[in-house]
Structures are given as structure tokens and as C-alpha cells.
Amino acid sequence: MTNVATDKTPAIEAFSLTKVYGSGNTEVVAMKDVSLTVARGEVVALLGPSGAGKSTLLTAIGLINPPTAGRIVIGGQPVMEADRALVDLRAFRRQHLGFIFQKANLIPFLNAVENVQVAMEINDMAPRAARQRALELLDYLGVADRANNLPDALSGGQQQRVAVARALANQPSLILADEPTAALDSHRGRQVMELFRKVAHERGSAVMVVTHDHRSLDVFDRTLEMEDGQLKNGSKESKP
């Protein structure tokens, strides 16, 4: 597969990430000594059984659940040192990250185009320009005809496409998706996965997807597998 990214700086570099919940007798190690690198424009699947630590890793890299130990560098910029933020996390998320979850999590009182537009307005884009770009993104994802519909009026697949459009809105260098196809049928699920590949390859964003869906693994450039809080093969990356 072709990687169009020309910048050699990795999208993500994670060094020895560890996450521990509780302490003493109640201590639970959710993630232990995980290191990985994801290049720009690369689409990576993160596999593993429930409780393996996939979501913990994803949310740590997504700067919403800081690790207990380790270091995170995104786009060459160090952002977390253990649980200490090295940047304004909210501003960094706004400018560099895009999120997609199992549920689309669209804001129910905004219609489809507004759900995309709001992400850009939050990032200080002028409303008119934000709306124009939101419409373009919806068109790109094939849901432009539902732009003025509230989320309630959209199917699950349409909602997820709008969520993808929202994640792409600020042209993030990294898109994190946590089981984005779990609520979709296999056809729709595959469409979404292919969409990620298209976005990564055409726009140069790195995409990291937590998934249980083994039927679409051929879509990904690389597959990582976690078990008991660690990347398999001693936290080494592995090609499928």
C-alpha cells in the first residue's frame, strides 16, 4: 500500500507506556511498558481480547486518560511525560487529534452539518468557512444529502460517517477510533474501515483503530495485538 506522507516524522511515538488503576491490594495494571510508533498516513489496527488494554492505550495516546508512566510524542512534539501534560491538552486535541467511537456520539441538538461545523468553530474557524468545509466533508463521505438532518433521523452508518467527517474536520495528524464498526453491519463496517484507509492515504493522517472485526483486517497497513496490557511479542510491532 502507498503512503503519501512525505514528512518522515512519525505521527505517534509512545515509549514504555504503563497505566495502573488503584493502589495496594486494589492495584490493577491495565497497560504495561507499551512502546510503538505509527507513521503519518499509516492505518493501524489494534487487536486483542476484552481487557487487553487496547482502549487504555488508545485513550492514553488520545490525551484523555494519562498514563501512569511513559512518554508520548505526537507529530514530533512531546505531549505527555507520565501523567504530566507538556502541552495544553485540550488545545492539542483540538488541533491535532480526531476521535471516533463505537457510538457516533453526535450532539443531538445539532444537525449533521452543524456537528461537523462545531468542531471547526471550536478551533477558531470562521462560521461561514467552517460550514462550507463541513458540507464538503459530508459530501466526501457520501452523506451530504442528510446535512440538515438531526442525528435521530440518520441511520447508524450515516451517523458514523458524520462522526468521521467531524474527526477529519480540523485536518488532524492522528485519528483514533475505538471499535467504530461495532454497531454497524459487516457491509457498513467495511465501508467505514475503507474510509479510514482512504482518509489516511489521501490526507496523510495516521489512523489507529481498535477493532474486534477480523474480516476487515486487510484494509489496514499494520496490525498490532495486545494481551494482558502488553503488545504481543514483547510489545514489538508486528506486520500481519
Next chain:
Amino acid sequence: MNLAVRDIRHNLARFALTTVGIGLLLMIVMGMGGIYRGLIHEATLLVDQVGADLWVVQGSTRGPFAEVSRIPAKLEDRVRAVPGVAGARRFVSHTIQREHRGQPLRMVVQGLSWPEDKGDWVPLIAGRALRQAHYELIADRLLGLPLGEKVRLGKDVYEVVGLTRGMVGSGGDGLAFFTVSDAMAVQFDVPGEATRLERASRLARLGHLDLGRVTPLLSERVVGSASELPALGPPQVSAVLVTLQDGADQARVAATLGTWPDVTVYSTQEQKDLLLSGMVDKAKRQLGLFRVLLIIISTIIMALIIYTLTLDKIHDVAMLKLMGARNTVIVGLILQQALLIGALGYGLAYWLGTFAFPKFPRLVVIETPDLLSLGAIVLGISVLSSLLGIWKAMSVEPNKVLS
């Protein structure tokens, strides 16, 4: 993009109901203030309208409104003799409740010092001032008496010759202007049987006295009219109203009258202060406390509603935080809704009040300064009520989206 407006649009029915509820509460708060202003207006209306410079009342009393004052009618002649006095009028005022056409008729009987005062100063909306010494009255519209209506009060029948609007006593009862002698006749009217019994009683009391036994003619006098017994005569007028000559020194005239041991003198402002500090003060405090309670209740209700609205969208707030929204975006979402509820509720209160307040039995006066201060209070409670919701939204972590 205004998130607050879009959220409201999505929950329009709930928002509208909330606004109506807050609006009704604020209307009551507004009305309470208006009733208080109305009380002041009604209490001081007559003092203002009657146009006296000084009020001469019974010595050591705070009459004639705050307490009963009785002075002889002839006092006006003494007052006229004081240098600087242009004129003096007798003033009679008392409240009666009679029956007219099967309905209770409550009015403040106001005596005009005929023939000097025919009621020309009374602001008429229909009819005319008094033209004869007896059996005419000018009635306020509040009494429900049309022009030409005949009203029996005591043994006499009086005709309504003029109508006023908004002329009420300190208790909110409509004023009725009579000549002083008619006002006194109405006040001191006694049924014939009561008069006969009183005369018999006087005769019996006289029989127990030496004076009565040795002065036979006295027994003939005591069974006559009470007015023929100067020492036993009824109290005459409530006050004498003094009008000063142009350029006269009010303080000097008041000081001169103040040297008389049988009277007390008040300026118009002092008379108003007596009314406000005595009769209106308790009502003011009562209404004030009630307003404070209603404002607290409004704040609590608004806070609970804003908090509930915030709880409903806590997941969306977490999503906005995850997307990197600044705190100002989230605070703005909640605060704008609170302010919108407050502002619309306030507007609704004012609009509803324009229909409701004129139908209140007591005068409701809504003044601009009161509206402005209530507006500031509404702004304050809107901000205050949003704090709970803002606190809740601020405490939400972005990873709540994952739960």
C-alpha cells in the same frame, strides 16, 4: 454557531414551559413592588392633591390620617388671623361602609370647606364640582357610582355630580367629596331611636345630680339636640388646612401656630412622612420580605432547571471537551440559556403584568427604576442559577464519552 440557541430549539417545549413558570414568578415579584408603590401613591395622593401648606391637627396627635384628630371647626378663624396665612379650610375625613343597591359601599368621606372650597381642585373625569351646600357629592369611579346616582347615607340622599379617577384613601377605598357639614352629618348620623334613648339616659343621669334637682330648666335642655349642648357637642373637624400667602415664611407661620397648646402643626412633607412611616412601613416590610422569598424561590427553580438541562447534555459536554472546546464555549452554553430564561421570563412578566395589574383591586404602580432594579436582580439570579450547572459541566472529564 450558538449552541445554547440550538439546544433550546431542540428542547423547545421544556424551555417554553420553564420560561412561562419563571415569567409568572417574576410577574408576582414585579407586582409586589408595584403594590408597594401603589400603597405609597394611594397613601400620599390626598395629601398631595389637597394642596395645603400646613396641617393643623389636634394637639399631641399625628392626625388626621395616622390617628384620630378632633379640633373645633372655629379653629380656622383663629388660623386665618395668623400673619402669613392666606386661607384656612376645615378638613374632615373618615371611612364609612354602607349598603347601596344591596351591595356594600365603602368610601372615604372627604369634607370640602364650603363655600370656600367647592372641589374645584379635584381632578374630574366627568360632571362638575359642588354647586350647593348640601346633598351633592363627587365620587371616585372606583365606588361604581355613575353620574346622577342617588345615594342614601344616614337620613339624607346625595346625588353624584362629579366623577374622579384614581382618587383613593390610604386604605385604597375610593374618595367621596361632600361639603364639610354633609360629611359631618354622614359621620355623626345617629338613628332616631338611639337619639331618643340617649336623651332619656341624659335625663336619668341628671336626676341623680344635685344640679339637676335644683335646676329644673336644665332637664329641658338635656332632652334637646346635642348640638345645643356646647360642652357635650360632638367633635367637629379632623384638621384645618392652611394656605400661605405668596412669599410667606412657612417655618415662621408653623412656629407661630406651634405655640398654641391645643394644636400640632405639620407641613405637607411631614404629613406624608407620618403616613409612610406609620401606615405603609409594615406593608412595605411585609411585601419586601415576600419579594425576597419569591426571588430566592425563582433562583432555586432556575438553578434546578438549568442543572437538569445540563445533566441532560453532560455527555455532549464531555464530547465537546474531547474535541477540545474551551471552557468558555461550555460556560457560554449554560450561561446563555440561564440568561435567556431570565430575560424572556422578565419580558413575559412585564407583558402579562400589563394585562393583570390593572385588574388588581389595589393600585399597582410599576416605575422605571423598579423595573431596572428587578432587571438587574433577574440578571443576577440568572448568573447565580447557572453556577450549579456550570460547576457540573466543568467537573466532567472528556473520557466520560467512553462510558
